[in-house]
Amino acid sequence: MGTISEKIFSRASGKDVKADDFTMAKIDYAMAHDGTSILAVRAFKAMEVNSVWDPSRIIIPFDHLVPANNESTATLQFNIRKWVLEQGIEHFYDVGSGICHQVLPEQGFALPGKLIVGADSHSCTYGAFGAFGTGVGATDMAEIFATGELWFKVPQTIKVTSHGSLNNMITAKDLVLHIVGKVGADGATYKAMEFYGQTISELSISGRMTLCNMAIEMGAKAGIVPADKITFDYLQDRAAEEYEPVYADEDANYIKDFQINASDLEPQVALPHQVDNVVSVSEVPKTKVDQVFIGTCTNGRLEDLELAAKVLKNEKVAVRTIIIPASREVMKEALVNGTLATLLEAGATIGMPGCGPCLGGHMGVIAPGEVCVSTSNRNFRGRMGTGGYIYLASPATAAASAITGYITDPREI
Amino acid sequence: MKKIIKGRTWVFGDDIDTDVIIPGKYLRTTDMQVFADHAMEGIDPDFSKKVRPGDIVVGGNNFGCGSSREQAALALKYAGVACVVAKSFGRIFFRNAINVGLPLMEADVKCDEGDEIEVDLENGKVTVNEKEYTGNKLPDFLLGILSSGGLVPYRKTIQENK
Numbered sequence: 001m002g003t004i005s006e007k008i009f010s011r012a013s014g015k016d017v018k019a020d021d022f023t024m025a026k027i028d029y030a031m032a033h034d035g036t037s038i039l040a041v042r043a044f045k046a047m048e049v050n051s052v053w054d055p056s057r058i059i060i061p062f063d064h065l066v067p068a069n070n071e072s073t074a075t076l077q078f079n080i081r082k083w084v085l086e087q088g089i090e091h092f093y094d095v096g097s098g099i100c101h102q103v104l105p106e107q108g109f110a111l112p113g114k115l116i117v118g119a120d121s122h123s124c125t126y127g128a129f130g131a132f133g134t135g136v137g138a139t140d141m142a143e144i145f146a147t148g149e150l151w152f153k154v155p156q157t158i159k160v161t162s163h164g165s166l167n168n169m170i171t172a173k174d175l176v177l178h179i180v181g182k183v184g185a186d187g188a189t190y191k192a193m194e195f196y197g198q199t200i201s202e203l204s205i206s207g208r209m210t211l212c213n214m215a216i217e218m219g220a221k222a223g224i225v226p227a228d229k230i231t232f233d234y235l236q237d238r239a240a241e242e243y244e245p246v247y248a249d250e251d252a253n254y255i256k257d258f259q260i261n262a263s264d265l266e267p268q269v270a271l272p273h274q275v276d277n278v279v280s281v282s283e284v285p286k287t288k289v290d291q292v293f294i295g296t297c298t299n300g301r302l303e304d305l306e307l308a309a310k311v312l313k314n315e316k317v318a319v320r321t322i323i324i325p326a327s328r329e330v331m332k333e334a335l336v337n338g339t340l341a342t343l344l345e346a347g348a349t350i351g352m353p354g355c356g357p358c359l360g361g362h363m364g365v366i367a368p369g370e371v372c373v374s375t376s377n378r379n380f381r382g383r384m385g386t387g388g389y390i391y392l393a394s395p396a397t398a399a400a401s402a403i404t405g406y407i408t409d410p411r412e413i
Numbered sequence: 414m415k416k417i418i419k420g421r422t423w424v425f426g427d428d429i430d431t432d433v434i435i436p437g438k439y440l441r442t443t444d445m446q447v448f449a450d451h452a453m454e455g456i457d458p459d460f461s462k463k464v465r466p467g468d469i470v471v472g473g474n475n476f477g478c479g480s481s482r483e484q485a486a487l488a489l490k491y492a493g494v495a496c497v498v499a500k501s502f503g504r505i506f507f508r509n510a511i512n513v514g515l516p517l518m519e520a521d522v523k524c525d526e527g528d529e530i531e532v533d534l535e536n537g538k539v540t541v542n543e544k545e546y547t548g549n550k551l552p553d554f555l556l557g558i559l560s561s562g563g564l565v566p567y568r569k570t571i572q573e574n575k
Binding site: 274 | 442474486501503504508509513565569
């Protein structure tokens with residue numbers, strides 16, 4: 001019978017489909033942010049369709065270059081706000097609300113069994129809730145705005161089972177970096193991944209979001225953790241509508257069965273300039289750091305900031321350290337429980353919720369030759385600034401490196 | 414869309430990501446010329462000066478991996494690239510290319526930069542240095558979108574015929 005992907009696409013297509021079938025599927029929620037809605041709105045207008053298919057199912061968060069850094073960005077954002085009003089888009093989240101992939105779960109749109117399409121590659125994050133979340137480009141998003149449907153090739157699925165519990169200071173980020181290193185940057189291209197095993201069951205919602213967020217770094221169309229009590233507890237009082245969790249059948253067909261043991265995992269680091277260039281922190285040559293960045297849709301949640309604060313408590317940072325909460329909700333909680341005070345006392349700088357310097361736009365772009373330890377998901381050449389070097393790590397490793405000024409194992413602090 | 418595309422090649426390796434195809438700092442505009450002027454800047458800063466209309470880009474595995482930015486496909490299209498051939502594509506880039514009317518084909522082709530190459534989209538064949546390679550032919554409905562010049566004109570035609 002079916003994998004989670006096959007069953008979600010069967011429901012969304014109104015007929016039974018299996019891997020490799022082409023199908024037209026109805027979209028439950030569509031998301032475009034300030035970066036991608038520019039071209040999506042332009043394409044929608046060019047299609048000469050008068051109104052969007054359903055303004056209650058379109059979500060527009062502003063997160064990529066907010067607040068606007070110059071007149072040109074401000075004008076583009078002005079035009080999107082105008083379109084949002086004209087079309088009566090019901091879910092618009094302006095400057096400071098947070099990163100799209102944090103805002104959708106917080107507002108209860110990331111729901112088990114739903115088909116959620118975002119004009120952003122990290123839309124696979126919603127798989128943490130047992131949804132099929134996937135990214136598309138601007139014109140595909142315009143097509144969804146117009147019709148509420150999109151063509152898909154139903155993906156084959158890779159099953160990943162992770163055994164054992166994570167040790168102290170070892171996080172979901174270390175787990176997913178390890179998986180990316182093993183599977184490779186193109187190891188899951190066109191495919192979906194389902195995650196199982198004790199390690200996954202024990203991950204918080206925050207950790208599951210970190211894990212699923214990086215499925216695209218293996219080329220995957222989606223990365224899915226089946227919904228369980230942890231999921232339902234998070235969704236209590238949040239869910240935007242009713243939902244029906246979807247689980248794989250016992251005889252579901254997987255093209256690969258990937259087993260890992262996470263109980264002896266060490267802190268992991270992805271070296272420049274490839275996401276799958278992953279080693280244990282002990283294998284990283286002594287590397288001087290110029291900037292530490294903790295935040296993004298991968299690692300900007302409360303749990304991540306609290307972990308950084310735990311490492312930085314009663315310490316001082318040796319290098320510039322930029323910390324950006326993933327959303328207003330995260331920032332408020334971190335303010336109320338004292339996490340932000342601890343980070344500020346250590347000498348860190350707190351930015352406003354959003355994507356920050358992850359894609360090299362503003363708020364922490366690095367100079368040629370500079371090294372940044374980042375909790376983000378991509379260390380591509382030039383991403384945070386031409387000629388820069390990005391090392392991907394967990395918030396614990398990033399915080400430890402901020403203290404010493406060198407890439408450091410957090411267990412040594 | 415031409416059924417057979419012939420052109421001079423530019424050859425790149427594996428995992429050419431969207432940040433090198435068009436760096437993030439050039440995204441905040443709707444001026445296609447800006448994307449074209451910075452196409453492939455992350456790996457070859459002079460690419461936009463050297464590329465000529467009708468040239469063909471040949472990549473390895475996972476071409477266009479990374480971000481959903483459609484500007485990556487637009488940058489190549491407006492720089493004059495007529496077609497992209499690669500062993501495999503990042504799936505969002507693949508969709509974006511078709512949607513903006515940039516032909517592409519999956520094929521594992523061996524060639525050197527500057528070689529003349531011929532891509533037969535309808536039959537899924539690539540010929541270079543007198544050797545024919547069999548690629549993955551695009552499904553007919555995607556060839557249809559390419560023939561219309563992309564998804565926007567395709568959708569407009571459907572709207573007009575309603």
